[in-house]
Amino acid sequence: xxxxxxxxxxxxxxxxxxxxxxxxxxxxxxxxxxxxxxxxxxxxxxxxxxxxxxxxxxxxxxxxxxxxxxxxxxxxxxxxxxxxxxxxxxxxxxxxxxxxxxxxxxxxxxxxxxxxxxxxxxxxxxxxxxxxxxxxxxxxxxxxxxxxxxxxxxxxxxxxxxxxxxxxxxxxxxxxxxxxxxxxxxxxxxxxxxxxxxxxxxxxxxxxxxxxxxxxxxxxxxxxxxxxxxxxxxxxxxxxxxxxxxxxxxxxxxxxxxxxxxxxxxxxxxxxxxxxxxxxxxxxxxxxxxxxxxxxxxxxxxxxxxxxxxxxxxxxxxxxxxxxxxxxxxxxx
Numbered sequence: 417x418x419x420x421x422x423x424x425x426x427x428x429x430x431x432x433x434x435x436x437x438x439x440x441x442x443x444x445x446x447x448x449x450x451x452x453x454x455x456x457x458x459x460x461x462x463x464x465x466x467x468x469x470x471x472x473x474x475x476x477x478x479x480x481x482x483x484x485x486x487x488x489x490x491x492x493x494x495x496x497x498x499x500x501x502x503x504x505x506x507x508x509x510x511x512x513x514x515x516x517x518x519x520x521x522x523x524x525x526x527x528x529x530x531x532x533x534x535x536x537x538x539x540x541x542x543x544x545x546x547x548x549x550x551x552x553x554x555x556x557x558x559x560x561x562x563x564x565x566x567x568x569x570x571x572x573x574x575x576x577x578x579x580x581x582x583x584x585x586x587x588x589x590x591x592x593x594x595x596x597x598x599x600x601x602x603x604x605x606x607x608x609x610x611x612x613x614x615x616x617x618x619x620x621x622x623x624x625x626x627x628x629x630x631x632x633x634x635x636x637x638x639x640x641x642x643x644x645x646x647x648x649x650x651x652x653x654x655x656x657x658x659x660x661x662x663x664x665x666x667x668x669x670x671x672x673x674x675x676x677x678x679x680x681x682x683x684x685x686x687x688x689x690x691x692x693x694x695x696x697x698x699x700x701x702x703x704x705x706x707x708x709x710x711x712x713x714x715x716x717x718x719x720x721x722x723x724x725x726x727x728x729x730x731x732x733x734x735x736x737x738x739x740x741x742x743x744x745x746x747x748x749x
Contacts, residue, residue, distance in 0.1 A: 524567070529550075602630065605630065608638070608639055618646065626645070647743055650742075
């Protein structure tokens with residue numbers, strides 16, 4: 417169908433253009449720079465009314481002429497718009513059918529991709545976790561160009577899928593390496609806790625479970641942290657032992673004072689039996705007095721690299737001889 421429209425008379429309007437132009441010029445010259453005084457207020461209103469009427473008449477005449485020439489154009493425009501609407505309705509009806517066919521084809525293509533992915537997931541179940549990396553709403557999975565003439569997955573889509581699986585393989589390899597390193601760190605913690613506890617002679621060994629957060633730890637940092645924890649535990653153990661000794665000493669002092677009182681009483685009213693007991697108790701008093709007056713030896717020294725076994729034996733010897741000591745720092749290389 418071809419639309420043919422013939423404009424029989426061109427929109428040419430003949431009017432007294434020059435006469436109107438001359439009149440406007442005379443009016444402009446007359447009123448340009450004209451100033452009215454307060455006494456001429458009524459005259460100014462009259463002149464304004466004349467000019468307003470002229471403006472109104474010019475506008476009214478312009479609209480009537482334009483409407484006269486616009487009527488055929490409006491009728492033509494109304495008819496053509498209705499024709500466009502009717503043709504569009506027919507086109508939309510066909511468009512719905514075409515889109516239905518195309519949507520069906522897209523779903524068939526997606527089914528082929530899903531079938532391909534499910535097969536991959538069955539071959540390697542670890543891939544299933546990353547299923548969301550395949551964004552099936554992307555156009556590459558539904559475009560006709562992504563498939564061959566037989567409808568199978570084409571080279572472009574195949575490369576796209578392969579790239580994603582390669583990314584997944586890299587993620588899995590990174591996880592495996594991280595887990596392996598983490599396991600090595602766990603084993604290091606267990607062995608370091610054991611050796612540190614034995615070297616310091618801890619009665620309650622360090623618990624490896626207290627060092628479970630290892631992902632961001634360097635190996636050397638793990639060893640240092642366990643050694644520091646061992647030193648803190650050793651200090652707590654020594655402090656506890658010192659407290660026990662202090663309580664025992666205070667208890668012995670009280671017993672001694674009590675015995676001294678009893679001895680004085682026995683001296684006032686001595687009996688053979690009491691004298692025998694007094695002699696025994698007096699020996700205990702003398703021992704305590706000697707212990708009390710005995711001078712203590714203090715020293716600070718450092719060990720510059722000896723075998724771990726020898727260090728353990730030295731720790732055991734000091735402990736067995738009831739020698740108090742504090743390990744300020746230690747390192748095993």
